[in-house]
Amino acid sequence: MTRFSDRVAFLTGVASGVGRSTAIRLAREGASVFGVDIDEQGMDETRSTIAGSDGSMTTKVVDVADVDQIKTAVADCVTRFGGIDIVGNIAGIAKQHHVADVSEAEWDLLNAVNLKGPFFIAQATMPHLIERSGTLINIASNAGLMGQAYTVPYCATKGGIVNLTRALAMEFVKTGVRVNAIAPGGIDTPLVHNFELAEDIDFNLMQNHIGYRTPSSPDQIAAFFAFLASDEAANIHGSILSADGGLTAA
Numbered sequence: 001m002t003r004f005s006d007r008v009a010f011l012t013g014v015a016s017g018v019g020r021s022t023a024i025r026l027a028r029e030g031a032s033v034f035g036v037d038i039d040e041q042g043m044d045e046t047r048s049t050i051a052g053s054d055g056s057m058t059t060k061v062v063d064v065a066d067v068d069q070i071k072t073a074v075a076d077c078v079t080r081f082g083g084i085d086i087v088g089n090i091a092g093i094a095k096q097h098h099v100a101d102v103s104e105a106e107w108d109l110l111n112a113v114n115l116k117g118p119f120f121i122a123q124a125t126m127p128h129l130i131e132r133s134g135t136l137i138n139i140a141s142n143a144g145l146m147g148q149a150y151t152v153p154y155c156a157t158k159g160g161i162v163n164l165t166r167a168l169a170m171e172f173v174k175t176g177v178r179v180n181a182i183a184p185g186g187i188d189t190p191l192v193h194n195f196e197l198a199e200d201i202d203f204n205l206m207q208n209h210i211g212y213r214t215p216s217s218p219d220q221i222a223a224f225f226a227f228l229a230s231d232e233a234a235n236i237h238g239s240i241l242s243a244d245g246g247l248t249a250a
């Protein structure tokens with residue numbers, strides 16, 4: 001398939017998990033991918049995988065919490081490829097903790113990576129997306145749609161992304177740009193593998209966000225992303241689309 005052969009994709013979080021799978025998927029379908037992440041080695045691994053299947057990805061080490069780095073990366077992408085058609089705000093961090101244990105630094109970091117970064121990437125890329133009637137996709141979470149114990153700051157950032165998506169969709173509704181979010185449930189990635197659960201948590205409180213089905217694979221979320229970024233999704237705008245095995249259906 002070459003749904004994206006004439007498209008440029010600016011993706012964050014391409015060193016791991018969903019971002020890596022999405023970069024691979026879009027490149028395989030012909031996109032010119034400009035990938036950013038703080039993890040250079042992880043990006044190298046993703047780039048090698050893509051190169052092994054005839055695609056290509058340009059990478060740049062970027063901390064999405066740093067607005068100057070975002071602006072430089074967007075400018076570099078436009079210089080390299082001439083424009084931007086697809087933006088994926090995929091990079092994210094999570095932490096489990098009791099409310100009482102959350103430090104100001106942890107709160108600030110979660111907000112900077114999960115919410116501030118996506119906003120300023122939207123701000124920096126929007127003129128380019130308008131020029132090409134492109135599309136912006138934010139990776140939200142079931143945690144932005146439901147209350148989840150022991151991840152209160154993470155939930156707040158993901159709730160923020162949900163309404164950031166809707167508000168952007170409204171501000172740019174008269175352009176050709178489409179803005180949507182995918183809200184996955186659990187995905188089998190390092191983000192969840194690295195969760196450190198406090199010993200004294202009440203597991204009863206967690207059943208509603210563990211759900212009943214197995215986690216998604218990052219490739220499944222990437223496939224959904226590719227559909228949403230494609231012309232086949234031309235009428236989908238301002239939507240928060242769950243991919244969570246029924247987690248938020250109850």
Ligand SMILES: NC(=O)c1ccc[n+]([C@@H]2O[C@H](COP(=O)([O-])OP(=O)(O)OC[C@H]3O[C@@H](n4cnc5c(N)ncnc54)[C@H](O)[C@@H]3O)[C@@H](O)[C@H]2O)c1
Binds near residue numbers: 012113141186191
């Ligand atoms: N894994 C899950 O269960 C799950 C569920 C719902 C939503 N999500 C969301 O999916 C997205 C992708 O997560 P994942 O599961 O693939 O995790 P992951 O840890 O595998 O990948 C996250 C990537 O973001 C990068 N990153 C972290 N901080 C960064 C920063 N400051 N600047 C640039 N890059 C940075 C990491 O280096 C990593 O490559 C996140 O937004 C996450 O919140 C994940």
